[in-house]
Amino acid sequence: MRGARWLLILAILVVLGGTGITYLLQTKAVSSGSLRKPNVLPEGVTATAEGYSWERSSPDKPPVNIRATGFRQVTNSPVIELEGVELRIYQKDKEHFDLVKSAKAEFNQKEGKMFSEGDVEITLSVPVKDAPAHALTSIRTSGVTFESKSGKAVTDKPTAFTFEHGNGKSVGASYDPHSRELHLNQQVELHMLGNGAKAKPMTVQAGELTYKETGSVIWLTPWAKLTRDQSVIDAAATVINLKDGAIQAIDALKAHGTDKYPKRQVDYSADKLQVTYGDDGEVRKVAGTGTARLVAATAESATTMTGDRVDLDFSDQDGEATLTTAQANGNGMVEAEPIQAAETKPPPTRILRSAAIEMHMRPGGKEIQQVQTHSPGTLEFLPNQPRQRHRVMEGERMTIDYGPKNQISNFQSSHVTTTTFPLPSQLKPKGSPPGPSRTTSDRLNADFDLNTGQLQHMKQDGNFVYVEGDRNARSETATLDSEKNLMDLDHAARFWDQSGSTDADHIQLLQASGDVTATGHVNTSRLPDKKPGAKQSAELLDGDEPIQGTSAKMTSANKNRLVHYEGNAVLWQGANRVQADVIDLDREKHKLTANNNVTTQFLDKTRGGNSEDDKPKASVPPSVFTIVRAAKMIYTDEDRVAHYTGAVTLTRPDLTVSSSELRATLAPKDAITDSRIEKAVADGKVQIDQITPVRSRKGISEHAEYYTADQRIFLSGGDPQLLDSKRGNTRGRELTYFADDDRLLVSGDAGKPVTSRLHRK
Numbered sequence: 001m002r003g004a005r006w007l008l009i010l011a012i013l014v015v016l017g018g019t020g021i022t023y024l025l026q027t028k029a030v031s032s033g034s035l036r037k038p039n040v041l042p043e044g045v046t047a048t049a050e051g052y053s054w055e056r057s058s059p060d061k062p063p064v065n066i067r068a069t070g071f072r073q074v075t076n077s078p079v080i081e082l083e084g085v086e087l088r089i090y091q092k093d094k095e096h097f098d099l100v101k102s103a104k105a106e107f108n109q110k111e112g113k114m115f116s117e118g119d120v121e122i123t124l125s126v127p128v129k130d131a132p133a134h135a136l137t138s139i140r141t142s143g144v145t146f147e148s149k150s151g152k153a154v155t156d157k158p159t160a161f162t163f164e165h166g167n168g169k170s171v172g173a174s175y176d177p178h179s180r181e182l183h184l185n186q187q188v189e190l191h192m193l194g195n196g197a198k199a200k201p202m203t204v205q206a207g208e209l210t211y212k213e214t215g216s217v218i219w220l221t222p223w224a225k226l227t228r229d230q231s232v233i234d235a236a237a238t239v240i241n242l243k244d245g246a247i248q249a250i251d252a253l254k255a256h257g258t259d260k261y262p263k264r265q266v267d268y269s270a271d272k273l274q275v276t277y278g279d280d281g282e283v284r285k286v287a288g289t290g291t292a293r294l295v296a297a298t299a300e301s302a303t304t305m306t307g308d309r310v311d312l313d314f315s316d317q318d319g320e321a322t323l324t325t326a327q328a329n330g331n332g333m334v335e336a337e338p339i340q341a342a343e344t345k346p347p348p349t350r351i352l353r354s355a356a357i358e359m360h361m362r363p364g365g366k367e368i369q370q371v372q373t374h375s376p377g378t379l380e381f382l383p384n385q386p387r388q389r390h391r392v393m394e395g396e397r398m399t400i401d402y403g404p405k406n407q408i409s410n411f412q413s414s415h416v417t418t419t420t421f422p423l424p425s426q427l428k429p430k431g432s433p434p435g436p437s438r439t440t441s442d443r444l445n446a447d448f449d450l451n452t453g454q455l456q457h458m459k460q461d462g463n464f465v466y467v468e469g470d471r472n473a474r475s476e477t478a479t480l481d482s483e484k485n486l487m488d489l490d491h492a493a494r495f496w497d498q499s500g501s502t503d504a505d506h507i508q509l510l511q512a513s514g515d516v517t518a519t520g521h522v523n524t525s526r527l528p529d530k531k532p533g534a535k536q537s538a539e540l541l542d543g544d545e546p547i548q549g550t551s552a553k554m555t556s557a558n559k560n561r562l563v564h565y566e567g568n569a570v571l572w573q574g575a576n577r578v579q580a581d582v583i584d585l586d587r588e589k590h591k592l593t594a595n596n597n598v599t600t601q602f603l604d605k606t607r608g609g610n611s612e613d614d615k616p617k618a619s620v621p622p623s624v625f626t627i628v629r630a631a632k633m634i635y636t637d638e639d640r641v642a643h644y645t646g647a648v649t650l651t652r653p654d655l656t657v658s659s660s661e662l663r664a665t666l667a668p669k670d671a672i673t674d675s676r677i678e679k680a681v682a683d684g685k686v687q688i689d690q691i692t693p694v695r696s697r698k699g700i701s702e703h704a705e706y707y708t709a710d711q712r713i714f715l716s717g718g719d720p721q722l723l724d725s726k727r728g729n730t731r732g733r734e735l736t737y738f739a740d741d742d743r744l745l746v747s748g749d750a751g752k753p754v755t756s757r758l759h760r761k
Contacts, residue, residue, distance in 0.1 A: 051069060063089075063090040063094065064089055064090070065087070066085070066087050066088075067084075067086040068082040068084055068086070078108050078110040078111075079106050080109065081104070081105075082105045082106070082114075083103065085101065085104070085116070086101050087146070088100075089151050090128075095127065096126060096127055096128065097125075098123065098175075098177050099122070099123040099126050100122050100153065101121045101122075102116040102119070102120045104116060104117070104118055105146075113145055113146065114145070115143075115144070115146070116144045116145075117142065117143060119140065119141075120139075120142060120144040122139040122175060123136050123139075124136060124139075125213070134164045135164045137161065137162070138161060138163075140160045140161065141155045141157055142155065142157045143156065143157040144157075151177045151178060152175065152176045152177070154173075154174040155172060155174070156171070156185065157171070159173040166193045168190035168191060170186065170187055170188045170208075171185060171187045172185030181210060181212050182209075182213070183210045186207060188206040188207070188208060188209040188220070189203065189204070190205075190209075191203055191204075192204060199246075199282075200228055201228070202226060202228040203225075203226070204218075204225070204226050205225040206220035206223060206225070207220075207223050208220075208222075209221075216241065216243065217239060219237075219238075219239055220237065221236075222237060223235070223236055224236070224238035224252065226250065228281075229320075230259060230260040230261055231259045231260075231283065232258045233250070233252065233255055233258075233275065234256050234257075235252035235253060235254060237252070237253045238250060238251065238253070238255070246281060249275065250273075250274065250275040251273070251274050252273045252275070253272055253273075255273035255288075256268070256269040257286065259321065263299060264296070265297045266297075266323055266365070267294070268288060268292075268294045269288065269292070269293045270289055270292040271289065271292075272288065272290050273286065273287070273288045274286070274288075278316065282314065282320075283321035284314055284315075284321075285314070286310075287311050288310045288312075292308065292309055293305070293306045294310050294312060296323065296365075297339075298339075298367065299339065300338065300339055300405040301337060301338045301339055301405065302337050303334065303337075303359075304334070305332070306331075307332040308329060308330025308331050308332075309328070310326065310328050311326070312326050313325040317364065320365075322363075322364060322365035324361055324365065325358065325361065326358075327357065327359070328356070328359075329355065331353075332355060332357040332373075333357075334350075334352040334359060336351075336368075337349045346385070346453075347384065347388075347407065347452055348383050348391075348453055350379065350380070350382075350408060351378075351380040352377060352378070352380075352398070352400070354373035354375050354376065354377030354398070355376075355377075356373060356374035356375045357371065357372070358371070358373075358374065360372075367406050368402045368406050369401070369402055370400065370401050370402065371402075372397075372398065372399050376395065376397075378394045379393045379394075379400070379411065386423070386425065387423065388454065389420055390420070391420050391455070393411065393444070393446075394416065394417045395413030395415055395416035395417070395444065396414050396415040396416075398411070398412070400412075407450045407451075408453060409447065409448055410445070411444070412444065412446075413443070416442075416443070416444040417440045418438065418439045419436050420436055420437045421436045422435075436468070437468035437471075438467045439465065439466045440463070441460035441463060442462025444458065445460075446458040454482065455480075456482055457479065457480065458480040458482065459477070459479045459480075460477070461478070464477065466487065466509075470498045471496075471509075471514060472496050473489055473493070473494065473495045475489035475491055475492055475494065476493075477491055478490070484510075487510075488507075488508050490506050491505070493505065493507040494507075495509060495516055497560065499527055499559065499560035500525045500547075500560060501524065502516055502522065502523070502525075503521075503522070503524075504519060504520055504523070505520025505521050506519045513558075513559075514559055515555070515556060515558075516554075516555065516556040517553070517556075518554045518556075519552065519553045519554075520552070520553075521550075521552075522552065522553060522554045524547075524548065524549040525546050526546060526547040526548075526549065526560070526563070526585075545574070546573070548571070548572050548573065549563075549565055549569065550568075551565035551569035551583070552569075553565070553567050554569075560587075561587040561588045562585070562588070564583075566581065566583075567581065568581070569582060569583040569594075571583060571585070576603055576676070577600070577601045578600045578601075578633075579599040579600070579601075580594035580595055581595060582594065583595075590636065590637030590638065591636050592634075593634050593635075594632065595631070597631075598629065598630045598631065598632060598644065599629050600626075600627070600633065601625055602625065602627075602677060603623055603676070604624050624653045625653075626650065626652050627650070627652075628642075628644055628648065628650045628662065629647075629649045629651075630645060630648040630661075631646025632645045632646050640667075640668070641663050641666075642663070643663050644663070645661040646660070647660070648661055650664070650682070654691055654739075655689070655739055656689040657680065657682055657689075658682075658685075659683060659684050659685060659704070660684025660685055661682070661684055662680055662682045662683075663681040664677045665677065665678050665679040665680075665681075678707070678708060679705065680708075681703075681704070682703070683702065686700065686701045686702060686703060688700075688704060690739055694726070695724065696725045697722060697723065697737075699721070699723075699737070700720065700723070701718050701735070702717035703715070703716045704716075711739040712736065713738070713739060714734070714735070714736045715735040716735075720732060720735045721735070722735050722737060727744075730744060732748055733747050734746070734747035
């Protein structure tokens with residue numbers, strides 16, 4: 001009996017792992033247990049015992065207690081057989097212990113290991129005194145090996161376990177009580193139920209798992225998959241941080257997450273992904289770094305956000321984790337691409353780029369409400385239909401508001417530049433294609449059609465500048481009506497191209513045609529027609545020099561070849577000018593029309609005006625003005641005639657011609673003459689008054705012709721007569737006299753010819 005007891009104590013010393021360490025051993029028999037006498041032991045059995053327990057305490061190791069309902073020692077074998085084994089390994093606080101239970105176990109004295117072939121149950125953190133406050137973590141497996149020195153338990157068999165808010169399984173497991181680490185070898189699957197009222201279960205799958213109890217951390221390698229309702233995260237190595245047994249955060253490498261709900265889907269991925277959960281187990285934040293990507297898809301469009309870092313914020317709506325905001329930092333991009341349906345015409349694809357982008361979702365997380373940039377950015381519109389324009393908008397700060405179905409409704413930006421490319425229909429097969437139009441301004445506000453996604457109205461203010469080919473414009477404020485392709489320029493407006501410039505309070509420009517309408521203090525400058533092959537002729541105002549103009553309103557069409565002025569309109573070139581209520585200039589037909597209160601003024605050229613120096617000779621009298629007033633004037637360059645009608649009055653120094661209408665013929669452009677007007681033909685109640693310091697003469701007729709070269713005046717029709725204060729009155733069928741001398745020619749009626757000549761005394 002005594003020999004068997006010492007043999008048992010020796011075996012326990014080995015089980016508890018001596019190696020020179022002093023243990024305090026206590027051996028006591030339970031009331032129903034006793035050592036069997038040697039003479040009744042089975043053959044080959046050295047000793048047996050029932051109802052024994054062993055305890056160990058050490059300064060550097062946790063206390064250990066082993067209890068067994070049966071003990072059996074085989075002769076000449078290092079193996080000790082135990083039945084009904086219960087192992088308690090106490091934690092450092094000595095208020096909790098890990099409990100291991102097994103029906104049978106074998107201890108190899110030589111190896112210092114205990115092995116249980118059958119079922120084994122391990123319960124972690126069992127309180128010493130009070131009952132557990134919650135369900136404890138429990139592991140069930142088989143084929144477990146316990147290392148006596150470290151207390152570590154290892155198995156390669158299928159393992160099932162439960163914990164406070166879930167359960168799981170794996171193939172192969174190990175538990176180290178010293179570090180309080182649980183390792184699951186392969187085919188890991190956890191079912192985490194969560195601990196909130198709205199919590200939904202999550203399934204965690206991995207190649208292998210390590211649970212660090214002291215840090216409440218789970219390591220998943222080399223891959224992991226987390227599934228919660230319609231949310232799935234696939235990743236490489238992953239770390240799960242727990243709080244009170246529930247998932248608090250996930251850190252994953254090479255991760256991709258998907259949230260699928262009716263009528264919407266959210267996908268996100270990154271080289272490194274961190275997911276933060278709320279108390280009810282719902283996703284609250286997702287942070288991705290390294291090629292981070294978010295895709296929010298609906299039936300109408302897919303919105304993709306990328307950046308060096310992408311942060312997503314979620315809220316709980318009806319038990320679902322709903323995306324509320326998304327931020328991209330570092331090489332940020334948001335692309336909204338329409339999903340084309342057979343019966344719809346897709347809007348343009350929109351691409352926003354900026355170092356810092358923030359996107360806000362509408363309640364429900366299905367649609368975008370607003371996108372903002374917090375650094376300079378670029379918004380690009382890529383056409384998906386032939387009539388859609390390719391546009392690029394660049395600005396320092398951008399705000400984009402959205403309507404239903406992720407359609408852009410409004411765009412605002414500061415210090416902005418826009419680039420609009422021509423439509424495909426504007427690209428000609430031959431020759432160079434038209435260039436893009438560009439604008440700049442301090443501020444921009446644009447509205448879009450919610451049905452088509454097309455730009456409707458765009459307002460730019462503060463130092464607005466426009467450039468399209470040779471077209472240029474500037475103003476304080478500009479508004480674009482995209483449907484009409486009409487640009488309105490307000491406040492200090494100016495437009496110019498190769499044909500000239502226009503300044504006004506307000507200017508409208510049709511971008512497709514280049515037609516211009518200007519109102520309020522209009523001031524224009526028109527350049528000569530330099531079109532290759534164009535006929536260069538002497539227009540009413542000389543075509544070789546710029547023509548200046550002012551009016552209350554001006555319209556220009558057909559590439560500035562049809563120009564209409566109204567409201568105290570004045571055109572001038574040097575000293576030559578045309579003034580009227582309304583003036584129309586047709587440069588294609590070389591025609592000028594003036595209506596209402598017409599006044600023209602022409603400066604006579606000196607003799608030899610087209611000589612090599614174009615300077616008046618000293619012996620030539622100074623140049624004079626020819627002024628014509630009428631109700632209407634039409635000039636055609638083909639015959640070089642200006643036709644005046646309605647109370648016409650032509651005035652030159654000392655000479656006035658009044659008539660119902662008058663036709664003035666201009667001298668050819670290269671003529672060497674002393675006047676722009678070669679000939680003036682007057683009809684209807686003609687009266688010619690000449691007043692000098694020494695005499696006055698008045699010619700009266702229905703028809704008159706005035707030739708500027710020799711100052712000859714011809715009167716006919718309506719009983720012509722000349723009233724001369726110096727020579728008396730003369731009548732005749734035709735009268736011809738000279739304004740600069742006393743010559744007079746008179747023709748009588750048929751059969752009674754009259755000829756007279758007057759000489760200066």
